[in-house]
Amino acid sequence: MSPSSGPSHFINPYRVLAKGLVLFIIINLAVAIVIPPYGRLSAYNILFLGRERFPYAGEAPEKVYNLTVTNLDAMFSSHVISLPKSRDEYRVVLLGDSSIWGASLRPEDTLAGQLNTANLVTCQNRKIRVYNLGYPRNSITKDVLILNRAMQEQPDLFIWMTTLGSLTPDRRLDHPIVLSNLSSVDELSREYNLSFATSEVSLVNFSFWDRTIVGNRRALMDWVRLQLYGVLWAATGIDQVYRTITAVNPLPELKADISFLDWQPPRFDPNLLSLDVLEAGMKVAGSTPVILVNEPILIITGQKNSNVRYDMSYPRWVYDQYRQVMDEESGKNNWQYVDLWDLVPSTEFWGDTDLHLTPAGEARFAERLIPYIQSASCP
């Protein structure tokens, strides 16, 4: 600790500075050229348990031991799905939005948690392990990016929860994960001939400078914090603020408004839906079976405007046509499609918003999916 002094320890500070500067520049240039996949490095699943769902912090990270990262490798390497797959495991991957990720729910209360609690086995006696790869805010492109990366984790079955909001044109690119992984989007679009209206969103273009350590310092620091928060995640099992979820009450008052985006009733052009991206996702899955599920919505009945709207998000005319399009498209492409839109009609199963289910609602959803999983696992 004590500072060294005297001629024998003398170091020319200007030479040290110059050497340091040169090294700093060389390392930064090297990092910008090579772009090391630092996201793959992780203390999760080695020093401590991986997360049950992707890192995401809607609230103060320091309170929930979690933070939002959009580097796909970092997201996956912090997740339990990165653990090696055992021989007797049948790996089911759930894709979807915040309702699958489980806003306000403990990991065991989410759809994946409820399915795992059922201790399902295949007819070959393989243990069915369900992984929650949902991520808040719906975007079909975001789902495809996650599905694409999930293929490296040897999935046996995908259950892909979608809804109309995931397929609208405004959600093709407008999602943090999509905008942070544009090179992957670019690869997908070239491989599956997708076209993205890139001018409509503010794209994050990574310059050479952005790829250096200095330019990328925020993402690097997020990666470091993600590792550190892993300690407290493993120690506490907390990854968000767990509130007591009660049934949505009072129900939101439906307005007479029947507009949806800039679409005009009575019919919208089906080409406006991102079915091309959905189809690309199916192709990415290849031989891995995919069950496409139209996820449940809260159907508000008995109100003055219930005849024109189902909920706060969807007017009836647009949602009905969306279901019809999905049904036709699935039939045409031979996709396994399950429409569970009205599975949970009662308001008591809906949480503090009209978007998320209570643990009891998730249980009901899980119960309904189990036969499909068993059927897919025992061809």
Next chain:
Amino acid sequence: MTLPYILIFTAVALFLGLVTRNRWRVYFLMGVSALAVFIMQPILPIRGLDFWLATATLALTVLSWIITAPPGVQRERSNLIAFGILLGIVVFVDLSRYLGIEEFIMATLPPRIGTLLVFLAVLVVVFWGAVFVKRVSPAFLLILSTVLLIGIFIVLKVPAFAMAVSGAIRSMLGRPVGRDYAADFRWLGFSYIAFRLLHTIRDRQTGRLPAVSLAEYVTYVIFFPSLTAGPIDRVERFIQDLRKPFVLGAEELTVAGKRLVIGLFKKFVLADSLALIALNGVNAFQIRTPGWMWVILYAYAFQIYLDFGGYTDIAIGMGHLMGIKLPENFIAPYLKPNLTQFWNNWHMTLTQWFRAYFFNPVTRSLRSAKRRLPIPAIILVTQLGTMLLIGLWHGVTWNFIMWGLWHGVGLFLQNRWSEFIRPRLAGLENRKWLNSSLTVLSTIFTFQYVALGWVWFALPDLTSSVYVFLKLFGFA
């Protein structure tokens, strides 16, 4: 000190080291340090209090110098120049509100010049009063100033007192009362400033204080690198560096650069990272297993060391740039084989202060008392008393008291154990392997004891501390 402040002050220190020479050096160091008191003073809920606390720091320092300086030196030219510079800085900071540059100096708007002039007039009367009383009864004035400083210290450290004073000021200013809280009085660096002032006052009482000019005295007390987190230097050592001719050369630059880089890395990379997972009042109740509780306790132990040690390195590095070799405060404390050595290497300058002004005098007094206590009792009383005071220095709460007692008891037990074991190990000096093993075991045991002590220090109340102890040993 935040990172931007550190970088700015490092640049300032480098500049001062390069350009200041001879007798003007001390005035520059004093001036920059005085300005730093205003710049670094955190914003406070009571409007304008940040300015007044910074001004009070300077006023108390000047007052202490008047009290401790040899008679008749106040009117010396060098001291009048120093006084003029300090006055100029206070007025400049206040005038910054009219010049539109106040945001570069203070977080809030300084008071109107009229208010400041009234305050300065009162201050001049106080200074004259001090000079007068000093002529009549210097001993009384030294005692009075000691009581005043300790009184302010107690008010700041006892939350109930701090709140009462906050409430009084709020009602005086016509601000809503009831929203007062202890944090209204975050007086930048007062814990360190008070101890430097008390050191000079006490040394003046015992006749050991060397003659120092006002500029030297003020620079010593508020030297900006050590203002917020120490170390607590001794004035006679500090002025030696200050009076030495200094030219910033490559060697000093190397030492300074090394300490600064190490300090920044310790504080802003290691300590701040560990802070994310270190034990605190919230996660204490969230941890599920004893194993993880140990992990976050160790994280706290290293976080506090790296945080504090990092700041010390930064202060020492900055000091070197200006030719001031501040004393070490931490020398590998967690690698010491017993608690006494730990305390000789942890926050050393604070420990040395208490040793000089409490432990040694009390020990001498007890040993020379008519009804002498047995030696173990004297050791127990002095160790407990010293550590209790060190605990209270951090804050007047039950947890700091428990932390002090924990170490006081630990030091006493270690002392007794050493007395017991030393003759029994006397014949084993040549068995190197055995001695090395014992040292390793002792080091681990000492670290473990210190780490457990942090449970009191890190948590806000006894309930959570007791819960953590139970959890650590699998009883909760």
